[in-house]
Amino acid sequence: MPSARGLCVALLLGGASALRLPSKAVVPSSAGAVTRRDVATAAAGLLGAFALPLAAPAFDTIPTVDADFAKTEKERAERAAISKAKTKEINNFIRAIETAEDKGKFIEACDKYAVWVIGEGKFPEGVPIKPMVARIRDAYEDLPKKKFRCPPTRDNNGICYSPGQDAEEAYEALIKQIRKYSLILVGDYRTVTFKAF
Numbered sequence: 001m002p003s004a005r006g007l008c009v010a011l012l013l014g015g016a017s018a019l020r021l022p023s024k025a026v027v028p029s030s031a032g033a034v035t036r037r038d039v040a041t042a043a044a045g046l047l048g049a050f051a052l053p054l055a056a057p058a059f060d061t062i063p064t065v066d067a068d069f070a071k072t073e074k075e076r077a078e079r080a081a082i083s084k085a086k087t088k089e090i091n092n093f094i095r096a097i098e099t100a101e102d103k104g105k106f107i108e109a110c111d112k113y114a115v116w117v118i119g120e121g122k123f124p125e126g127v128p129i130k131p132m133v134a135r136i137r138d139a140y141e142d143l144p145k146k147k148f149r150c151p152p153t154r155d156n157n158g159i160c161y162s163p164g165q166d167a168e169e170a171y172e173a174l175i176k177q178i179r180k181y182s183l184i185l186v187g188d189y190r191t192v193t194f195k196a197f
Contacts, residue, residue: 083126089116094132098139103167106143110136110170117177129182133175140171 093113100106123129143163152158162168179195 079125083124086120086124087127090127090132094135097136100139100143103143103163106139106163107167107170110174114170114174114177117174117181121181123182129178133178136171136174136178140167143167 093109093116096109097106097113100109117123140163145161145163147159147161149158150156150160183195
């Protein structure tokens, strides 16, 4: 027995061949003139009458989904344990960044954390991204800074402060990796990303 899809294709092909109309109107001997529109309407109605019942088959019974709450709770507890362990590991990296006494140790701590973030590939759920970035930013701003001349703006009067280009680059590289691997992905058929910070 042919499948429903095969039957639909056969009906569509048959309807398409029925839509090839003669160049002139066909005039039967016993009735009035039949136009192309009448033939096309009849062919479309015939095609719809055959294809409609196959388009949407109904369920005999309503499908049921059995929820396994014990399994779901076990998986949630496993994810929470992983998140707790990763958060502890992340806090160790942040503490090393915060306690860096000079820019050399700050750069080294930032590089280690950036390599760890790249190796993990993503942050586990439950890790507070915004507070973590705020702690890193505070540690960067607390570094000893040197004064140098820069283009004047309304705020700086031509004098800027920086801990050094290498410290700036280490900080920006770390923030870039955190932003990249903390993107929140949502959507079922279309992926939408949100920045976590």
